[in-house]
Amino acid sequence: MKNLMRNLLLATGLSLSTTAAMTLSSYAAPPAKAFGELPVAYDADLSPDGEHLAVILNVGGSYFAATKKTNGHVGKMDAISLGADIKPKYIKWVNNERFVISVAKSESFRGTPFTVTNLFTKSLGEEKGRFVLKPKFFRQFNDRVIDWLDDDPDHILMAFSNIEGDMWPSVHKVNLETLKTKNIKNGRIGIEYWYTDDTGIPRIGRGKTDAGADRMVIFNPANEKWENYMDYPGLTQRLRYTDFSKMERS
Numbered sequence: 001m002k003n004l005m006r007n008l009l010l011a012t013g014l015s016l017s018t019t020a021a022m023t024l025s026s027y028a029a030p031p032a033k034a035f036g037e038l039p040v041a042y043d044a045d046l047s048p049d050g051e052h053l054a055v056i057l058n059v060g061g062s063y064f065a066a067t068k069k070t071n072g073h074v075g076k077m078d079a080i081s082l083g084a085d086i087k088p089k090y091i092k093w094v095n096n097e098r099f100v101i102s103v104a105k106s107e108s109f110r111g112t113p114f115t116v117t118n119l120f121t122k123s124l125g126e127e128k129g130r131f132v133l134k135p136k137f138f139r140q141f142n143d144r145v146i147d148w149l150d151d152d153p154d155h156i157l158m159a160f161s162n163i164e165g166d167m168w169p170s171v172h173k174v175n176l177e178t179l180k181t182k183n184i185k186n187g188r189i190g191i192e193y194w195y196t197d198d199t200g201i202p203r204i205g206r207g208k209t210d211a212g213a214d215r216m217v218i219f220n221p222a223n224e225k226w227e228n229y230m231d232y233p234g235l236t237q238r239l240r241y242t243d244f245s246k247m248e249r250s
Contacts, residue, residue: 046070047093048153052124054099056088063088065101067124080129082120089117089143095153098123098176100132102143109138117143119158121176132179137164146171147196157202159194161187168192171202188226190215 042063044055050070057064057079063086066079082088082103089102101120106113119142122129133142139160147157154177159169168187171194175181184202185194191205205217205226216229 042088043091045090045092045099047096047099049096051096052093054091054093056082056091056101065091065099065120065122065129067099078124080122080127092148094121094148094156094176097125100145100156100176101129114140117141119143119145123177130179132174132176133158133160133181134179135160135162141169144169144193146194146202147200149200152200157184157196157200168207169194188217191217 040058042056042058044053046053052067053070054065054067057066062084063082064079065082066077068077082101085105087104089104091099091101093099098121102117103120104115104117107116108114117140119132120129121132131142135142142160144159145156146159149155149157155173155175158172158174158181160172161167161169166187168189168191170183170187171185172181173184188205190207190209192207193205194202195204195206197203201219203219207215209215217226218229218232219225220227
């Protein structure tokens with residue numbers, strides 16, 4: 001993936017000379033301080049139609065989201081700052097006009113430090129971006145996408161709770177243009193993560209019991225009930241205890 005994005009940057013003529021003064025000879029060794037610096041291009045993604053490249057740039061420790069056409073057009077990138085003390089995780093196009101960025105920031109709640117995540121979105125026609133979710137109370141995770149809904153480019157499915165102190169997220173359908181949300185599946189005690197089938201319907205819930213034991217329920221469409229994974233003999237021990245919590249961009 002990283003090699004692909006590096007090639008895309010080169011192929012589109014994306015110049016980073018304004019953000020990093022790199023005038024070293026082809027045969028000169030890089031200065032020692034270069035090994036302690038963060039990469040200029042942090043992450044990148046190509047729009048579904050291949051017309052635009054979106055990239056996260058690190059400029060002196062501050063992060064910017066920039067877009068550029070891929071047709072060889074020479075011109076400035078459209079770039080905006082992600083804000084102070086923001087750490088990006090990934091950037092992804094959701095349709096040909098709009099992209100999202102998962103970001104994290106250190107915050108304090110009742111004297112305890114937390115890493116709080118958010119999902120930032122911007123379209124090509126907007127001057128400024130917006131946070132997708134704006135909770136009215138402290139909520140640590142606001143970027144958990146469980147399905148990108150490729151067949152519905154205006155919406156995504158996200159997991160979060162609208163009840164303060166509730167650690168069991170519900171599934172919501174989010175309109176990235178209006179930022180309106182619709183509850184799709186209510187949360188269940190012990191279920192921290194939801195997984196969908198190929199049609200975007202939540203089918204599996206995963207979490208831990210109070211005692212720390214693995215908990216997983218599977219929706220049975222035959223009787224429309226949620227059943228324990230132990231009722232499915234085809235699941236091996238490896239499948240039962242795979243760590244699904246590390247959800248990444250796909």
